[in-house]
Amino acid sequence: MSLSKVKHIVLVLSGKGGVGKSSVTTQLALSLSLAGHSVGVLDIDLTGPSIPRMFGIENAKVTQAPGGWLPITVHEADPTAGTGSLRVMSLGFLLPRRGDAVVWRGPKKTAMVRQFLSDVFWDELDYLLIDTPPGTSDEHISLAETLLQKARPDQLAGAVVVTTPQAVATADVRKELNFCIKTGIRILGVVENMCGFVCPNCSECTMIFSSGGGEIMAGDFGVQFLGSVPIDPQFLVLIETGKRPRYPEGTLVNGQDISTPAGAPHIEEESIKDAASLMQKYRACSLAPIFSKMTADVVSAVQRANLA
Ligand SMILES: Nc1ncnc2c1ncn2[C@@H]1O[C@H](COP(=O)(O)OP(=O)(O)OP(=O)(O)O)[C@@H](O)[C@H]1O
Numbered sequence: 001m002s003l004s005k006v007k008h009i010v011l012v013l014s015g016k017g018g019v020g021k022s023s024v025t026t027q028l029a030l031s032l033s034l035a036g037h038s039v040g041v042l043d044i045d046l047t048g049p050s051i052p053r054m055f056g057i058e059n060a061k062v063t064q065a066p067g068g069w070l071p072i073t074v075h076e077a078d079p080t081a082g083t084g085s086l087r088v089m090s091l092g093f094l095l096p097r098r099g100d101a102v103v104w105r106g107p108k109k110t111a112m113v114r115q116f117l118s119d120v121f122w123d124e125l126d127y128l129l130i131d132t133p134p135g136t137s138d139e140h141i142s143l144a145e146t147l148l149q150k151a152r153p154d155q156l157a158g159a160v161v162v163t164t165p166q167a168v169a170t171a172d173v174r175k176e177l178n179f180c181i182k183t184g185i186r187i188l189g190v191v192e193n194m195c196g197f198v199c200p201n202c203s204e205c206t207m208i209f210s211s212g213g214g215e216i217m218a219g220d221f222g223v224q225f226l227g228s229v230p231i232d233p234q235f236l237v238l239i240e241t242g243k244r245p246r247y248p249e250g251t252l253v254n255g256q257d258i259s260t261p262a263g264a265p266h267i268e269e270e271s272i273k274d275a276a277s278l279m280q281k282y283r284a285c286s287l288a289p290i291f292s293k294m295t296a297d298v299v300s301a302v303q304r305a306n307l308a
């Protein structure tokens with residue numbers, strides 16, 4: 001059975017598209033594997049699977065083995081570096097053209113979600129992160145039903161809900177949280193993305209929207225607030241193209257100088273997304289400390305859920 005060797009399954013959900021769900025999934029996956037965990041990412045965002053692009057593996061070809069589809073390896077575990085393995089399976093690998101959105105009707109989508117949960121051969125994994133379609137659509141309901149059927153109760157750790165300050169102001173996030181409560185999926189916490197803007201000239205973060213809504217809403221539902229993530233244009237360039245983030249001289253994050261080192265290649269020459277350089281570049285992004293704290297909080301929430 002494809003999920004039998006997975007220890008913890010974490011869903012990444014959002015009530016609305018484009019709020020940064022795939023970006024958060026990617027960062028959680030990288031931070032978990034940097035912390036030594038073996039990680040799988042299952043991308044079933046049928047509205048436009050973007051995970052392969054974010055890991056720089058869009059052209060990878062999945063193969064079929066007797067145990068099921070074999071996920072693509074982003075990198076193997078490296079015990080000397082203390083990093084865990086990272087593997088990815090995405091619906092994007094099966095689409096005829098990269099970047100296509102799936103236009104199937106409900107039953108076919110539902111069948112595909114079921115197949116993805118049962119026919120991907122995952123080796124031993126500490127964490128399987130599932131990037132889900134936005135909203136509380138048919139796919140969601142099908143995913144929740146299938147997971148509850150296929151996963152052991154001790155495997156399904158819960159959901160991380162991603163929102164933006166604007167989505168908090170609408171009914172979308174509350175709908176998503178209510179969806180989790182209704183379907184019996186534990187909420188590990190809420191992330192508020194795109195809450196401010198990191199200036200490319202001085203790296204000062206300005207809160208361009210009214211902030212704090214995500215935290216208040218998390219409080220209303222009695223769930224953990226996992227933090228606020230500002231918009232960093234360098235993160236966008238990195239995640240979309242694999243190019244190294246570049247910060248002005250003297251940029252400090254948590255007391256660490258992350259400004260572009262002298263002699264670093266020009267952006268045009270720096271688009272290779274091999275796993276090692278990608279991880280190095282993510283570590284050099286101003287958002288890295290926020291994502292690694294978020295990951296530590298998710299790990300603690302999963303541990304608490306296991307004890308409950
Ligand atoms: N904090 C951030 N700073 C800069 N860019 C960001 C940030 N978060 C997300 N983005 C960018 O915003 C866009 C949308 O993000 P992403 O694809 O992660 O959203 P999503 O919720 O998964 O979208 P979809 O609903 O289409 O699956 C991407 O181009 C991503 O690189």
Ligand code: SF4
Nearest residue numbers: 199201202203204206
């Ligand atoms: S200090 Fe930074 S954020 Fe403020 S105006 Fe200058 S460049 Fe923009």
